[in-house]
Amino acid sequence: MKKNITVILGDGIGPEVTQQSIKVLNAIGEQYGHQFTYSYQLMGADAIDKTGNPLPDETVESCLKTDAVLFGAIGHPKYDNDPTAKVRPEQGLLKLRKSLQLFANIRPITIYPSLHHLSPLKSKALEDVDMVIYRELTGGIYFGKKTLNKEGTQASDDCVYTIEEIERIAHLAFKNAQQRRKKLTLVDKANVLETSRLWRKVVQQLASQYADVAVDYMFVDNASMQIILNPKQFDVILTENMFGDIISDEASVLSGSLGLAPSASVGKGTALFEPIHGSYPQAAGKDIANPIGSILSAAMMLDHFEMYNEAQVVRNAVAWTLQSGFVTKDIDPINNYSTSTIGDLIRDFIENKLPSDVNRQNIALSKSTII
Ligand SMILES: NC(=O)c1ccc[n+]([C@@H]2O[C@H](COP(=O)([O-])OP(=O)(O)OC[C@H]3O[C@@H](n4cnc5c(N)ncnc54)[C@H](O)[C@@H]3O)[C@@H](O)[C@H]2O)c1
């Protein structure tokens, strides 16, 4: 199969983690006879520096005509620390999600037994944890009207949802629940917010079409606690944009690190695949960031191409590195390997180039300092 992929490296650690995914995709192409070609495009602070625009038109045009988008991360401290900046890297990502009508962001949380010790939870609480968060991505408070009065003393962000916006992601989440453990939890704040009451009403109405799925409803404050207290109760979590952003970073640490968590954004236009983490500027250019979130996002892209076996091979390769102790410093602060070494090992595993006796002594430890 031939696939053309728009690659947006972005800012901070975006380029270095995405380059590992490209190594992995090329290895898959080589082994399984696929041809992946890449169109590199700009977004974020990098795009502002080069063009003045966080999302140049060429980037959107490329995304619209390619088979998928692989994205690293955007964001830069010079904007994070300047609340008055009118042009910001994040505007590029939000506009791209809107332009591609990517209304559903799917964030699976996978637990690896070899990393139990890194989780803030006891090993027992992690057994059987396997959840996926369906985060609405093109509505809610992110996209409502924003105001700041002339004096700069009062600001507002409107949170707006329509029935149609809720229904279309809810259908995807229900369908996925049918393929999984048949449980869907709507996370909202229906005791306070009108938009959340609309979410509840719509989901209650849809539930009868999915009679085999058990539905429950949880307020977001309680859900934040339950994710830590008893995460195995969750199967599919459905939630609005901002709640999904927050609880998915929280849930990611159950697996051991935010750097492990992938995502797929799907909707009406070209699907986009990105790790859930940001540009982690403190690590930029140091070859220490965890590339697994990006590599597992590439595996989700392979699933999207219906290359299911190939996606599984990537997941097996990732699991092998984690079990073997080939991990970055977010996982092991003492004995750790560089971003690019992890990418090389996963590529070599896929290409069957690793000697069977490969062990930690054969591979150089990362020389970078702990930050
Ligand atoms: N999708 C995106 O592009 C995206 C997502 C979140 C944040 N951001 C942007 O990123 C910038 C930094 O934001 P932040 O510091 O709040 O979030 P962040 O996700 O970049 O980093 C938070 C912390 O998570 C850990 N971390 C993140 N990615 C990691 C990785 N691959 N390997 C190891 N550890 C990792 C680090 O400890 C880091 O300090 C901001 O400009 C923000 O707007 C972008």
Ligand SMILES: CC(C)[C@H](C(=O)O)[C@@H](O)C(=O)O
């Ligand atoms: C950078 C920011 C706009 C983005 C979001 O809030 O959606 C990020 O946190 C994410 O999770 O992808």
Ligand SMILES: [Mg+2]
């Ligand atoms: Mg986020």
